[in-house]
Amino acid sequence: MHAMRPRLPTFAAGLALLLLAAPFAGLLLATDWRHFGFAHGDGGAVAVSLGYSLVALLLIVALGTPFAWWLARHRVRGQWLIDALLLLALLTPPLAMGLLLATMYGHYGPAGQLLERAGLVLTNSPPAFVMAQFYAALPYYVIAARAAFEGVPRELEQIALTLGHSPTRCFFQVSLPLARLGLAAAVALAWVRALGEFGVALIVAYYPQGIPVKLWVNLQEIGLDAVYPLLWVFFLTALPLPLVLGLAVRGRLP
Known part of the structure; x- marks a missing residue:
């Protein structure tokens, strides 16, 4: 006897899928495929977004992973302040975050003035672009990665320590492998969040222009017909990494 599928969840799932697909179906219909072409500077925007997003992602993973593990495994006095800071x-x-970053790291900000004396300018520069993506995506990564580490049984880590593993070796050989599914989701989330950042970049890194800002420029200066081709490129460049990560952690890659 076949198990019956609950009708309500199935209907809700189908409706949610339909609503998610509707805007992209509209894009497919609205795109003028006969005159499909790119505006001046679109190629450079793609290169800027891909290159600097990878740099930002590496920084986010390098700093966010140990931070997320520490949050998942330690409880300190004032823990609520750390949680509140993450939530803030x-x-x-994004637009407000851009203003806050400009206040701190801009030409007249306390940190910005010190860094500019050292030759590092964090407004309208490649480092500013990376900074915008870093601040936009880091909290998403840390919260998702923290949840992944909290799903790892502490008993397994304790067993590894009693067997003579150092804490560092335990982290790399026990904690990370067991949290890989959640960490892969965190990386994918950080990637799409960084690549699609607009509000923060608009304030502190209007130049060099990445894809999101260039989409806005194309809309303002040319119109919708100049937006759609670049938007298709954005999807084609944003999707592969999350898809490959998802397949890799599940062992489904050929």
């Missing part, structure tokens, strides 16, 4: 970074509107 997550909840702050």
Whole structure:
């Protein structure tokens, strides 16, 4: 006897899928495929977004992974302050975050003045672009990675330590492998969040222009017909990494 599928969840799933697909179906219909072409500077925007997003992602993973593990495994006095800071970074509107970064790291900001004396300019420069993506995506990565580490049984880590593993070796050989599914999701989330960042970049890194800002420029200066081709490129460049990560951690790659 076949198990019956619950009708309500199936209907809700189908409706959610339909709603998710609707905007992209609209894009497919609205694109003028006969005159499909790119505006001046679109290629450079793609290169800027891909290159600097990878740099930002590496920084996010390098700093965010141990931070997320520490949050998952330690409880300190004032823990709520750390959690509140993460939530603030997550909840702050991108445009407001850009203004806050400009206040701190801009030409007249306290950190910005010190860094500029050392030759590092964090407004309208490649480092500023990476900074915008870093601040936009880091809280998403840390929260998702923290959840992944919290799903790892502490008993397994304790067993590894009693067998003579150092804490560092335990982290790399026990904690990371067991948290790989959640960490892969965190990396994918950070990647799409960094690549698609607009509000923060608009304030602190209008130049060099990445894909999101160039989409806005194309809309303002040319119109929708100049937006759609670049948007297709954005999808084609953003999707492969999350898809490959998902397949790799599940062992489904050929």
